[in-house]
Amino acid sequence: MGAWWLLGPGLLWMGLLFVVPLSLVLVISFAERGTYGGIVWSFSLTNYLDLLHPLYAHILGQSILLAAVTTVLCLIMGFPLAYYIARAAPRRQGVLLLLVMIPFWTNFLVRTYAWMFILRTEGLLNTLLLKLGVITAPIELLYSNTAVVIGLVYGYLPFMVLPLYVALERVDRTLVEAAWDLYATRWAMLWRVIVPLARPGIMAGCLLVFIPSLGAFLTPDLLGGARSMMVGNLIQHEFLIARDWPLGAAISCLLMLFVMGMMRWSFHAASPGSRQEDAS
Amino acid sequence: MCINGIRLSLCLLMLLFWGTVACQRTSGDAGQKTLHYFTWSDYVGPELLAEFERRHGVHVVVDTFSSNEELLAKLQGGATGYDVAVPSDFMAAIMIQQGLVAELDATMLPNAATLEDHLQHLPFDPTQRFAIPYLWGTVGIGYDSAVVSTTPDSWAVLWDARYTGKISMLNDQREVFGAVLRSMGASMNTRDPALIEAAKARLLVQKPLVKAYASEHYDQLLASGDVVLAHGWGGPVARAMLDRPSIRYVVPKEGGTLWADCLVVLKSSPRKELATQFINYLLEPQVAARTAERLLFASANKAARPFVPSRILDNPAIYPPLDLLPRLEWMTDVGAALRMYDRAWTELKMH
Amino acid sequence: MKQTGGWLWRLSLANLVFLYGPIAVLILFSFNASRLSATWQGWTWQWYRALWVNQALLDATANSLWVATVSTVLALFLGVGIAVGLEGLPGRWQRQIEQAMLLPLVIPEVMMGVSLLLFFVLLHIPLSLMTVMIGHALFNVPVVVIIVRARLRKLDPRLLEVAADLGASYWDALRHVTIPLLRPAILGAGLMAFTISLDDFIVTYFTAGPGATTLPLKVYSMIKSGMSPEINALSALFVIVSMGLIGFSLLLQRR
Numbered sequence: 111m112g113a114w115w116l117l118g119p120g121l122l123w124m125g126l127l128f129v130v131p132l133s134l135v136l137v138i139s140f141a142e143r144g145t146y147g148g149i150v151w152s153f154s155l156t157n158y159l160d161l162l163h164p165l166y167a168h169i170l171g172q173s174i175l176l177a178a179v180t181t182v183l184c185l186i187m188g189f190p191l192a193y194y195i196a197r198a199a200p201r202r203q204g205v206l207l208l209l210v211m212i213p214f215w216t217n218f219l220v221r222t223y224a225w226m227f228i229l230r231t232e233g234l235l236n237t238l239l240l241k242l243g244v245i246t247a248p249i250e251l252l253y254s255n256t257a258v259v260i261g262l263v264y265g266y267l268p269f270m271v272l273p274l275y276v277a278l279e280r281v282d283r284t285l286v287e288a289a290w291d292l293y294a295t296r297w298a299m300l301w302r303v304i305v306p307l308a309r310p311g312i313m314a315g316c317l318l319v320f321i322p323s324l325g326a327f328l329t330p331d332l333l334g335g336a337r338s339m340m341v342g343n344l345i346q347h348e349f350l351i352a353r354d355w356p357l358g359a360a361i362s363c364l365l366m367l368f369v370m371g372m373m374r375w376s377f378h379a380a381s382p383g384s385r386q387e388d389a390s
Numbered sequence: 391m392c393i394n395g396i397r398l399s400l401c402l403l404m405l406l407f408w409g410t411v412a413c414q415r416t417s418g419d420a421g422q423k424t425l426h427y428f429t430w431s432d433y434v435g436p437e438l439l440a441e442f443e444r445r446h447g448v449h450v451v452v453d454t455f456s457s458n459e460e461l462l463a464k465l466q467g468g469a470t471g472y473d474v475a476v477p478s479d480f481m482a483a484i485m486i487q488q489g490l491v492a493e494l495d496a497t498m499l500p501n502a503a504t505l506e507d508h509l510q511h512l513p514f515d516p517t518q519r520f521a522i523p524y525l526w527g528t529v530g531i532g533y534d535s536a537v538v539s540t541t542p543d544s545w546a547v548l549w550d551a552r553y554t555g556k557i558s559m560l561n562d563q564r565e566v567f568g569a570v571l572r573s574m575g576a577s578m579n580t581r582d583p584a585l586i587e588a589a590k591a592r593l594l595v596q597k598p599l600v601k602a603y604a605s606e607h608y609d610q611l612l613a614s615g616d617v618v619l620a621h622g623w624g625g626p627v628a629r630a631m632l633d634r635p636s637i638r639y640v641v642p643k644e645g646g647t648l649w650a651d652c653l654v655v656l657k658s659s660p661r662k663e664l665a666t667q668f669i670n671y672l673l674e675p676q677v678a679a680r681t682a683e684r685l686l687f688a689s690a691n692k693a694a695r696p697f698v699p700s701r702i703l704d705n706p707a708i709y710p711p712l713d714l715l716p717r718l719e720w721m722t723d724v725g726a727a728l729r730m731y732d733r734a735w736t737e738l739k740m741h
Numbered sequence: 742m743k744q745t746g747g748w749l750w751r752l753s754l755a756n757l758v759f760l761y762g763p764i765a766v767l768i769l770f771s772f773n774a775s776r777l778s779a780t781w782q783g784w785t786w787q788w789y790r791a792l793w794v795n796q797a798l799l800d801a802t803a804n805s806l807w808v809a810t811v812s813t814v815l816a817l818f819l820g821v822g823i824a825v826g827l828e829g830l831p832g833r834w835q836r837q838i839e840q841a842m843l844l845p846l847v848i849p850e851v852m853m854g855v856s857l858l859l860f861f862v863l864l865h866i867p868l869s870l871m872t873v874m875i876g877h878a879l880f881n882v883p884v885v886v887i888i889v890r891a892r893l894r895k896l897d898p899r900l901l902e903v904a905a906d907l908g909a910s911y912w913d914a915l916r917h918v919t920i921p922l923l924r925p926a927i928l929g930a931g932l933m934a935f936t937i938s939l940d941d942f943i944v945t946y947f948t949a950g951p952g953a954t955t956l957p958l959k960v961y962s963m964i965k966s967g968m969s970p971e972i973n974a975l976s977a978l979f980v981i982v983s984m985g986l987i988g989f990s991l992l993l994q995r996r
Contacts, residue, residue: 113829113911120882121838127879128845132857134863148466165733171741183776187759190752213760215933216983217940219960220976224763226964227770227973231616234766237780250555253602266762276967318847325849328942332964335602336561339739342851349855349947351459351563352732353466359859362852369848426951431962436796451952452797454962464950470867471951606965 132366139360149355157360166344166361168369173340176255177323180262184270185312187263188224192274192311193304196281207275214268222332225261226252229333254337261329266322270315277311278304313376321369341365392427408680415591423448425664428464429473430651431456431606432626433525433645435684442671448664456606457562465490465656473659474668480564481650482722483514491520492657498666499587501585501673504693508715509650514722521652522669523690525681528648528710528718529565530641534618534634545573545642548619549592554599558617559610561603564721566646569621572644578719581727590734594741600675610636623649631707639707645717650690682708758914764980771973788974798975802961804870808945808955809938812877816934819878820885821927824893839890842883847873853880854947861948869948876944888933892926893919925993932990936983 229251236248289303327342348358398472429452570589592635609626613633678689680698774783904914942957
């Protein structure tokens with residue numbers, strides 16, 4: 111059929127440049143490193159066994175923690191904004207969404223640099239606070255985990271707002287009206303009605319923020335003062351500095367496994383089947 | 391119709407982009423040869439290359455890297471097309487051993503005959519036909535004399551709790567471990583696991599005091615007062631001195647790294663003759679002197695000294711006093727022991 | 742409902758300020774006459790002038806534009822092909838492939854960069870500007886597919902039926918009905934892909950070879966060398982151009 115002529119080149123391209131390289135990563139994870147950093151082809155589990163060392167579990171744990179904190183903050187900050195947009199007049203919704211997405215489409219480096227400019231000891235924040243007399247000595251904000259989280263939240267907030275908006279927009283207004291009558295406080299209404307209804311959006315948003323945050327390496331590098339090692343830094347370190355490509359590949363594979371596991375879990379959790387338990 | 395207006399403006403935009411691109415391409419290449427120069431991000435001085443471009447009618451394209459490991463990784467990764475690269479001494483040794491470096495014709499390098507005495511016939515290239523020293527110096531401590539009251543003379547000052555949060559270390563595993571090992575009285579090229587572990591322990595103790603691990607902008611950190619003690623190469627500290635005159639530089643009494651960045655021609659280069667001429671040009675006494683002045687690093691060419699301004703020549707951060715040499719050590723490759731350093735470095739970063 | 746209005750609006754505004762504040766600060770201070778400090782010391786265009794004479798920077802810009810153009814055109818051809826071709830497949834296949842298309846956008850970019858690096862190295866393909874273009878075309882195809890398919894689903898299927906009834910072949914229907922109807926989406930997707938390519942850092946970082954320094958790579962090495970208002974100026978330009986392009990693209994898609 112004519113359709114295959116159209117589909118063919120594209121799918122072939124994706125297959126060749128996406129599937130094949132990732133498979134290569136898998137294959138190399140079983141190889142070994144040469145003395146000066148080349149690849150010695152073999153089939154051995156040394157890399158994976160090495161990764162059992164608590165050091166790597168600790169790095170993964172730290173990365174997960176930072177990514178989780180980022181996700182939660184994005185959720186807390188993004189929810190009101192998404193709700194506001196979802197309830198706004200349809201004409202204004204488009205403009206508001208545009209406003210939210212545009213910063214995202216600008217260069218990530220530039221946005222990270224902006225925070226370096228603001229948070230450093232002689233940066234804007236400290237200068238302002240000193241001038242206003244709020245503090246007497248500059249706060250050391252840059253080169254800390256706090257700065258990294260700020261940078262990550264800033265980078266991925268739009269990723270949270272968009273799915274949340276899509277889900278909230280679909281929430282039936284009549285249900286919300288009914289909830290007003292049934293529940294005394296705004297909080298109860300929010301918690302027991304709106305949030306469960308928006309669950310697919312929340313899960314999607316969390317996923318879209320969590321996964322890239324997990325693999326971040328620029329933000330910890332620039333905003334964290336290279337004081338911490340997240341999974342992304344580790345992969346970059348193994349490939350470009352330690353030149354242990356097989357180990358780097360093994361770490362990448364484990365990361366992929368983790369990411370895919372999370373995606374499957376979130377699809378499962380967001381599916382209609384599991385929502386039956388909540389509906390009452 | 392609105393859509394036509396949009397299409398028109400898009401076409402104009404496209405034309406504008408293509409025009410700019412075409413302009414850049416023609417001004418850059420127009421039948422000229424290009425020389426690809428792969429060097430450190432702070433070794434770039436366009437005006438220093440202009441003369442060479444003029445003399446030979448070529449365009450020098452500069453790409454940069456920020457660490458020796460990145461250089462090797464890119465080259466091992468099969469990046470061909472670079473002509474001249476600037477690895478540090480121990481990395482040059484690895485590259486020679488790996489067969490990545492072309493042998494040079496000594497007759498085309500008259501300027502290499504007048505290298506500084508201690509830089510001639512280096513152990514990893516005794517015939518001096520593979521790697522030619524270009525710039526050299528030391529690794530030490532840059533400090534703000536207005537804040538650090540007593541003149542530091544030992545690496546131990548970087549562990550001084552009085553300066554918590556105001557210390558920066560290089561983001562370079564060999565250099566950082568090198569400093570600790572020297573402070574413990576050991577060689578920075580040790581392969582002894584016990585010594586490496588001990589060094590790691592000392593670094594873990596230090597970590598809470600360290601503001602950042604920075605290999606590139608510690609001069610800014612010094613100049614802005616973010617840090618008062620910075621582990622670093624002399625050149626950037628000299629740059630910081632320009633912004634904040636109270637900054638000084640010292641090589642601790644336990645000794646430290648003696649480094650020399652070398653010019654090599656890559657074996658995969660299609661323009662080896664031009665590349666060799668480029669190396670000879672960079673070592674020309676006046677060019678070398680201007681380089682020292684501009685980049686704030688000491689030139690490897692002794693013949694450049696008469697042309698270097700005294701404020702550069704007398705600055706110990708730029709031109710190390712030759713009496714320091716006995717306590718300095720060349721960094722060499724540690725072979726398989728690198729894995730131990732890697733693991734220790736990762737552990738340090740992780741905590 | 743009115744009770745919630747007050748603080749909801751204020752929270753949302755705070756969010757928007759958070760999103761745009763740093764960018765505004767960056768742009769504002771690119772005009773600051775002081776090199777290091779954050780205190781205002783006078784209005785100046787000098788940093789923009791310094792950018793203009795920086796040859797390496799102009800080279801990097803040219804590289805970026807070249808890469809973005811080629812990879813966008815490639816991504817458009819391949820992506821529109823997939824998007825339109827999917828219509829001819831049964832629904833279940835459509836959904837599977839659509840979901841598969843999401844994968845490149847979701848996996849951490851560092852993995853994509855690293856896998857491409859491995860791929861090129863093991864096949865002895867030298868790293869160069871071309872490898873960067875290939876990498877960019879790779880992650881832009883899903884973007885194009887998603888945008889065009891979103892539009893395709895809104896098209897009235899009866900239009901294609903009518904074309905078939907009138908005797909048009911598959912290709913004729915495509916050329917005279919489907920593609921023209923999709924034009925805003927295709928243009929929009931193209932602009933989006935172009936901007937994403939201009940902004941990309943991580944994949945480019947791993948796949949760039951000699952002479953392939955693009956603008957984001959140059960900005961990175963400038964940032965690593967320390968703070969400088971030139972970076973502010975460059976960032977400001979970057980931001981304005983990106984915003985303009987994306988605004989354009991989204992407007993086109995909403996027609």
